[in-house]
Amino acid sequence: xxxxxxxxxxxxxxxxxxxxxxxxxxxxxxxxxxxxxxxxxxxxxxxxxxxxxxxxxxxxxxxxxxxxxxxxxxxxxxxxxxxxxxxxxxxxxxxxxxxxxxxxxxxxxxxxxxxxxxxxxxxxxxxxxxxxxxxxxxxxxxxxxxxxxxxxxxxxxxxxxxxxxxxxxxxxxxxxxxxxxxxxxxxxxxxxxxxxxxxxxxxxxxxxxxxxxxxxxxxxxxxxxxxxxxxxxxxxxxxxxxxxxxxxxxxxxxxxxxxxxxxxxxxxxxxxxxxxxxxxxxxxxxxxxxxxxxxxxxxxxxxxxxxxxxxxxxxxxxxxxxxxxxxxxxxxxxxxxxxxxxxxxxxxxxxxxxxxxxxxxxxxxxxxxxxxxxxxxxxxxxxxxxxxxxxxxxxxxxxxxxxxxxxxxxxxxxxxxxxxxxxxxxxxxxxxxxxxxxxxxxxx
Numbered sequence: 001x002x003x004x005x006x007x008x009x010x011x012x013x014x015x016x017x018x019x020x021x022x023x024x025x026x027x028x029x030x031x032x033x034x035x036x037x038x039x040x041x042x043x044x045x046x047x048x049x050x051x052x053x054x055x056x057x058x059x060x061x062x063x064x065x066x067x068x069x070x071x072x073x074x075x076x077x078x079x080x081x082x083x084x085x086x087x088x089x090x091x092x093x094x095x096x097x098x099x100x101x102x103x104x105x106x107x108x109x110x111x112x113x114x115x116x117x118x119x120x121x122x123x124x125x126x127x128x129x130x131x132x133x134x135x136x137x138x139x140x141x142x143x144x145x146x147x148x149x150x151x152x153x154x155x156x157x158x159x160x161x162x163x164x165x166x167x168x169x170x171x172x173x174x175x176x177x178x179x180x181x182x183x184x185x186x187x188x189x190x191x192x193x194x195x196x197x198x199x200x201x202x203x204x205x206x207x208x209x210x211x212x213x214x215x216x217x218x219x220x221x222x223x224x225x226x227x228x229x230x231x232x233x234x235x236x237x238x239x240x241x242x243x244x245x246x247x248x249x250x251x252x253x254x255x256x257x258x259x260x261x262x263x264x265x266x267x268x269x270x271x272x273x274x275x276x277x278x279x280x281x282x283x284x285x286x287x288x289x290x291x292x293x294x295x296x297x298x299x300x301x302x303x304x305x306x307x308x309x310x311x312x313x314x315x316x317x318x319x320x321x322x323x324x325x326x327x328x329x330x331x332x333x334x335x336x337x338x339x340x341x342x343x344x345x346x347x348x349x350x351x352x353x354x355x356x357x358x359x360x361x362x363x364x365x366x367x368x369x370x371x372x373x374x375x376x377x378x379x380x381x382x383x384x385x386x387x388x389x390x391x392x393x394x395x396x397x398x399x400x401x402x403x404x405x406x407x408x409x410x411x412x413x414x415x416x417x418x419x420x421x422x423x424x425x426x427x428x429x430x431x432x433x434x435x436x437x438x439x440x441x442x443x444x
Contacts (some may be wrong), residue, residue, distance in 0.1 A: 002007065003135075005231040005353075014225075014336065014358070015153065016028070019392055021143045024435070028046075029184070031132060031285060035183060035209075035382075042156050043161070044097060049067045051361065059183050060215075062231070063366055064426065065404050069118070080414075084351055091439070099400075108224045109226065119167070119168065119284040119402075120166050120288065121168065121170040122164035122165075122352065122353045123164075123165075123355050124285065125164075125353035126161070126164075126353070129151070129152070130157070130161060132151050133151055133152045133158065134161050134165055135158070135159075136148055136150050136151060136194070137161060137162055137178075138165055138395055139148070139171070139195055140194055140195075141165070141169075141172050141196045141368035142172075144198055144202050144205070145195075145196075146175075146195065147193050147194065147195040147231070148194050148195075149191045149192065149193055149194075150180075150191070150192045150193070150194050152192065153182070153190065153191070153192045155180070155182045155192075155215070158180060158194065160192075160203075160352065162178055163289075163352065164352050164353060167287040167289070167352065168286070168287075168298055169258050170272040170273070170275050170276040171209075171254070171256075171276065172255075172281070173208070173212075173252075173256050173257050173272075174198050174199050174200050174254035174255075175196050175197065175198060176197045176198065176199050176254075177196075177197045178194055178195060178197055179194075179197060179198050180192055180193060180194050180195070181193045182285060186276040194411045199252075199269050199386055208257065208261075209345075211261055212257065212260050212261065213367045215227060215260040215261060216260060216276070216277065216280070219236070219277065220277065220280055220281065222235070222239075222355070223235055223236070223281055226369070228304070228305050229303070229304040230282055230303045230305060230337070230363050230368060232281060232283060233278065233283060233302055233304055233311065233337075233426060234275060234336065234365075236277045236278065236281070236315060237311060237313055237336060238331060239273070239277075240270055240274060240317075241314050241316050241330065241331050242331075243259075243263060243315045244259050244263055244265055244270065244273075244317065245263060245265075245270075245319050246264075246265070246266065246314065246317055246319045247263045247264040247265065247266070248266055250262060250266070250269075252265045252269075252318060253265045253268065253274060254266075254268045254269065255269060256269065256272050256273050256276050257269070259272075259273035260273065260276075266314070267297050267298045267299070267314040268298050268312040270314045271298040271299055271313065271314070272287065272298075272299055273313075274313050275287055275300060275301050278300075278302060279393075283302065283303065283304070284303035285300050285302045286300065286301050286302075286304075287299075287300060287301075288300065288301050288310070288349060288350075288352075288355065289349075289352055289373065290347055290348050290349040291347070291348045291350070292312075292346055292347045292348075297314070297347065298314075299311065299312035299313070299314065299315070299335070299347070300312070300313070301355060301356065301358065303356075304337060304363040305362075306356065306365065306416065307337075307360050307362045307363045308348045308356040308358045308360075308365050309338060309339060309358050309360070309364065310337075310339070310340070310343045310358055311336055311337065312335035312336075312343075312347075315332065315334065315335050316331055316332050316334075316335065317330075317331070317332075317338060318330050318331070318332060325429065329386045333366065333369075333397070334399070334437050334439065335366050336364070336365040337361075337363040337367075337368070338364050339359055339360060339361055339364070340357070340359065341357045341359075341360045341363075342361075345436075346436070352384060364431065366397075366398070366399040370384065371384065371396070371397065371398045371399060372398075372399055372401065372411060373398060373399070373400050373401065373402075373405055373430070374401045374405060375408070376405065376408035376409045376411075376412045378412070378418070380423075381409075381412075381413075381418070381422060382422065383440075385422040385423065385444065388442075388444050389444045393443070393444065394443070394444065395441055395443050395444075396442060397439050397440065397441040397442075398439065398440055398442075399437070399438055399439045400424035400438040400439075401438070405438070406435070406438040409440065410433075413440070419431075423442075429442065429443075430442075430443050431443075
């Protein structure tokens, strides 16, 4: 029995409705439907799911009496200058009689001479009083002590210094937060205690440290020794992405254990893992907190061959995207070696301390790899496509320097159809367009 034209129309409408419903349920918007241009060009729009960043848990207790115990400073921790820490009895006497020693301590003499370790960037940004609190917190966490009385009673400042201490030290993976007693009101004469919260015992910590060291040893030994900082950082960037799955439900995802021992993490784990590796490779790296796509986020600021720039390893990992993105590159280099101007188009920086200026694009991936276009240069496009084709079948991405240049490239490649001059034997060309990032990704 043949169907009537009206029945056929109903079936077509039903199929379209079901298809639209599937798109809505899968989180895709309607404009992500593949578009066929003149039967040859298939366009796919790439969308991202931003990750969540969680600050370490912090507990604040009502003020109560805290027994102060002096914690030994173990080797491997910071060792403040003797005139700042040693108790000779003479200082107390002078302090009681004249108050001169107390005044001198407030000026922080000795801390200005503290050896600056590039691994601890945020420490160097503090004034002398802040450095003293930092060292008190550092040594308490390092020794996993039972509590320490801090030289500050400012709860907000203590919290900020605790956070930047953790940002400087990814090896403090076992510290989950802290508990402190704070005075009520504005009474800053009452001492404040600080006690770290730990996820394991001291013995378990030693075992985990050895496990992490063993996991990182082949990674560090595989670093290209004779190459530039750019190649070394790129090596670690790619290793983390290729060996880590973005997973918001992964255990220990706020520290390096999640990456090196579990292979699953979120932005905090990616960021701390990058710092941990670069610290050991002798390359400057610090942690930056802020927001991206209106959600909390973390990434790194690094120094490659004399140039300060940003590296966002999480946004380099395609596994954190939602939907079916199997056609996308496993690794995105949009935020590898970028400057502040590019970063701030999608990120905002939380003020945790003054950061080095990142104004240059000298170490930016697309510049280093000759894939950054400041104009719609036909000759450069031809040379690039020839080079990429010689490498075998794979995907590669180009980036425009501005929206105007991006539109010029798009018109040249697709509206003027130069793309088929660049890939003459192709029946169709699959590409991924990202208008927000000014990028076009091709398969050759």
